[in-house]
Amino acid sequence: MSDQPRRGRRPAGHSTRRTVLEAARAEFDERGYEAVSVRGVARRAGVDPGTVRHWFAGKTELLAATLGLTDIDPSAITRSAAEGPVEDLGERLVRAVVRAWDADGGATVRMVVPAIMADPGLRTLLQRFLGAEVLGPIVRRLDVSDAELRTTLAGSQVAGLMMLRYVVGVEPLASLPADELAPLVGPTLQRYLTGDLDATTAR
Template structure:
C-alpha cells in the first residue's frame, strides 16, 4: 500500500540505569520480512531493527558507503573521519552532524541498532549482577536481525582471513564496544575479563552464524542465554 509497512513501537518503562542516567528509549520495528529475527525470544529482545534515522538522504548514504569502503580497506583505526569524508566528498563536520563520533558511524555502517554508549546503558540497566544476562541477550538480539547479521558475518569472516578485518574486529568489539563495560567492573584484571567475554561471544557467533555448527545453529536464543550467561557473569564479576 501507499502507506508502506506498518510499524510497531515498543516503549520500555523509564528507569534509572546503573550509570546514573534515565533509560527511556523507543525502539521501532519495521514490519517487513528482512527485519524478522532469525529466531524469536520468548519475551521481548533488548533491541529491534530500527527504521531510518533522521537526516536520511543522498549525503547520508554517500557517507555510509564511504565508511563501509574505508573500514574494509583501511581497518577501523586507519579509516579516520577525514579519510571517510574525502571518499564521500563531504566536509568532515557533516559526518559528525549525521552520526556523531567514529564509533557511532561504524555502528551505523553495519546497521548496529544501538550506539556503543547506549548499548552499555542497556547492559548495565539492571545492575552488575544482571549485566551478564543483558549482555548475552543484547548480543544475540543484534545477531538475530537479518541486515545487521549479514554485516557482522562479513566482519567476522574478514577478521579471520585479512589483517584489516582482524583489526576492525579487534578495535570495534574489543577497544570500542566492550571497553565501555570495563570501567564498571572491579578488579585489576577487568580488561582481561572483558577480553574473555569478547572471545566467548565472538567464538559462539562464529560457530552459530558463520560456520553453522548444527547444535548451536538449532538452539533457540533463550537456550543460549541460559547456558552462556553464568560464564559471562563470572567474567564480569570476577
Template sequence: MTDQPRRGRRPAGQSTRSVVLDAARAEFDERGYEAVSLRGVARRAGVDPGTVRHWFTDKAELFAATLGLVDIDPSAVARAAADGPVEGLGERLVRSVTQMWDADGGATVRVVVPAIMADPGLRTLLQHFLGAEVLGPIVRRLEVSDAELRSALAGSQVAGLMMLRYVVGVEPVASLPADDLAVLVGPNLQRYLTGDLPPVPPAR
C-alpha cells in the first residue's frame, strides 16, 4: 500500500500553492488531463480539496497554472467567445485571444510556448487540454457533425496568428490593434466554422 502524504505544516520556504502545483504536474503527467481531478491532486499534495479550490476554481485553471500561465485562463476566453450568435464567432474569438495575450505584451506566450515545445509530456497534455477546454466550447456551440474538424481548423489559424504576433514578431501583424486583427482575420475563422468546406476524401 502506497504511503499517502501527511497533511500538516509545510517545510520552511515551501508554499502550499507550489506543493499543489507540483502534485498537479505529477498527476497530469501520470494520469493524463481527462483522468485528473482536484480531489486527486489534493490527496497527492497532502492537503484538503478545499485548499486546492482556494487557489484554483477548476481543473482547467489548475492546468493553466502548471504551464506557467498567471491570471490567464484560455478555457474561460473560449467559453466567453462561444457565448453568443454563431455569426461573428470568428471575429469574437480572434479579438478575445489577442486581447488576452496582449495584456503583458505577449511575454507569457514567448516564455510558455518554447517550454511546452521542449517537453514531450507537456505537449501531450496540452493537446488534451486544448481539445477538452479550449476547442470543446466551440465544438458544442457549432452543433454540426464536422464541428471537431471546423474548430481544429480555426484553432490552427489562431495558433499561427499567435506565433507571428508574439513569438516571431512579424510586422504589421505584431503591432496591429486587437480590434483590427479581429476584423481582418475573423472572416477566415468564420469560414472554417460555418462556411462551405470542400469535401475531404476518406482516410485510406
C-alpha cells in the first residue's frame, strides 16, 4: 500500500485534523506566514481545501492551532481592542486580554507556554504569529513611525502580566478581577503606545 496521502475529501475526524495541522506546520516552517495559503496546506495534507476550512476558517486559525491555541484567538482579541479611541487603548487591551485568558482559568497559557519554549520551531512560528496577527492590528491602529517599537514594548508588559498571573500565579495579581487590573496596568501600556519615549530608546 502506498504511503502517499490519499487525494480528495477525507472524513472530518481527529486524524484528519492532525494531518492538516502537521501539513500547516511544515508549510509555515518552509514558506513563512505570509506565503502560506489554505490551498497549499490542503495540497500538502492530501485533502480538499474545504476539508481544511471545515476545521479552520483561514491561515490565522491554522497557525494559532499549530501553536496550541484552539479556543482563544489572540488576533481577534487585539483587533477588537484596537477599535475605539487610541487614548485609552492600553486599558482596553489589558481588559480584553485578561478576560479572554481568564475564561479557562489560565489553563491554556500554562499548557501552551512550556510547549512553545521547549520547541524552537514553535518559537519561530510564535514570532511570526505575534508580528503578523497579534501586534499587527495595534501597529496599524497607531499609524506612527515608531509604532512597531511602541507595540512590542506594550506586548512585553502584557507577556509579563500573563506569566505572573497564569503561569507563576503571583498573588494578588493572579486573582485580581480584570476590571480592577486594567486601570492599574493600562496606563503603563498607554505610555508605551502614545506617550513620550526616551530619544535614545526610540532610535
